[in-house]
Amino acid sequence: MEEFPCDVIRNFSIIAHIDHGKSTLADRLLELTGTIQKKSTGTNQQVLDKLKVERERGITECDLSLIAQWTVKAQTASMIHVANGKPHLLNLIDTPGHVDFAWEVSRSLAACQGALLLVDATQGVQAQSISVFHIAKERGLTIIPVLNKIDLPASQPERIAAQLQSTFGINPLDILQISAKTGKGVEDVLRAIIERVPPPAGDTEKPLKAFLFDSLYDRYRGVISLVAIQDGVLRKGDKIASCHTRKKYEVTEVGVMHPEEVPTSSLQPGQVGFVACNMKESSEAHIGDTLHRLGVPVDPMPGFQPTKAMVYAGVFPVDSNDFIKLEESIKRLTLTDRSVTIQRESSTALGQGCRLGFLGTLHMDVFRQRLEDEYDASIIITAPTVPYKVVYKDRTVLVSNPTEFPDVTDTSSKVKEVQEPVVKASIIVPEEYLGEMMDLCFSHRAEDLDHRYLDAGTTTSARAILTCTIPLSEIVTDFFDQLKSRSSGYASFDYEDGGYKTSDLAKMVFLLNGKPVDALAIIVHRSAQQNIGRLWVKKLHKVIPRQLFEVPIQAAVGKKIIARETLSAMRADVTAGLYGGHYERKMKHLENQKESKRRMKRIGSVDLPQEAFFDILSTKNK
């Protein structure tokens, strides 16, 4: 590794909207540099087929490819390529492709000096092309624009080049045109990386400073961290520590991804590689953390934030005896998924369970699917909630479980206001769907709606970009599904954190026979109380089995009942055994039945099987 000083190193990423060909181009680059053998089919598809994540929730092919990326080894790889008579070390650093992982995209880009902005020449700029472009720009990276799929007859390189110019201010002369599939133009990409991307800076003499930008989990060796060496040299046997957790480790192995792990004697400044150091759990490898030599502290890389869960849900076993098994399964899964947070939770209705925090709803769905698939776990997952801020006179409390949400309608609760997380969303659609998309946004409490056209001056099928601020809670339910179906699949969507906003929210509880069911509580905006209340009592009415007595099903906000349905009693035919004629005896039996039902109603609690929860919550989550 000593043969590769900074001036012959290039660290770069491929940034693209999902499906624009990132993996295909990465494969071509690896083949062209002799890092991997040319293969006839991509491996991605096999991974996708293996992970049968439900398609019904609008998880499209694109999202599936994210899942593949995210559950299999990251595609960070080092290649050696000879240019101008000198071997160069090119490090391709992988970035996740989905909005749920925007924070991680930003961290992986911090390990690069350049980025290939890959845009499909048949599709043009999409929502994620814009968001990743801005992240790369903010980080000061050199951007190499590349139009892909020019082999397709439907490709329109000139038009898309004009789009790149008008959207990003890119000079059309800088744009490369390639087909990652056939390999056409890919040599030019390698040349551009070497010529345009600046080499990293770094000093061998300075104390060790390694930037942790990704991690993998190996069943035998534990966590493998991917690092970019800023300064100093990292060797096997070194004693190191983390700036964030302050934990100490001894390096058992260093090396590069070529594309498999290849051990090396050291990692030098500017280089990118892996380090194994007996980290036991993925949660120890904080993306964005800085590693230093033990006893020689350095300034950590700026902008570090621990992972922030944005969607929470309770997970309970269908059979409450299975809790220990479920908890064990969850813990084993989180070994390979550093972004899930876990806390124990107990519910009167559902028993013991875990409250899990996810980066987004897709993340949640993938986790659930993996839990069900890999551990054969029959689980009930409660409706997703976002973290709300409840502001009291003297303190602010973050609430991520509706059962802990105070009754804001009660003036003695001393709640000053409630705030909810919002996101800045952008949607790109052909203009004929613009009205439909605006409607969708308005019905999800969007504000500051704005739009402009992407293809200024073109007459055929112009596309518009719609931007708005929207509460996160509105997009964690069915927003994505509706977006796809109401735009016939054409809309692309992305969002970024928009902070917190004061909002008129309250807790809605559902009462069965006058008793609240904790696991069903939800936080609802005032404008939606009536609709949601009515909808859910109807749904409950459908799934709850009839009891021996009449059961009122009510939705309430504070003391106010918003909606009600009545589940009529099951009527046992107590007169069945009587032969005709005996009118008084028949009446006596019926009177007895009435009386015992009256008593039962008074003392009786509703027998609600776990399956009913499963039914209601699995539809509620959609």
Ligand SMILES: Nc1nc2c(ncn2[C@@H]2O[C@H](COP(=O)(O)OP(=O)(O)OP(=O)(O)O)[C@@H](O)[C@H]2O)c(=O)[nH]1
């Ligand atoms: N015709 C044609 N198809 C391409 C080209 N590049 C990629 N594709 C196809 O486009 C689809 C998406 O390609 P991927 O490389 O998986 O794109 P990606 O979604 O950005 O990659 P991930 O990072 O895995 O999500 C695949 O079916 C590829 O075969 C190209 O240059 N021409």
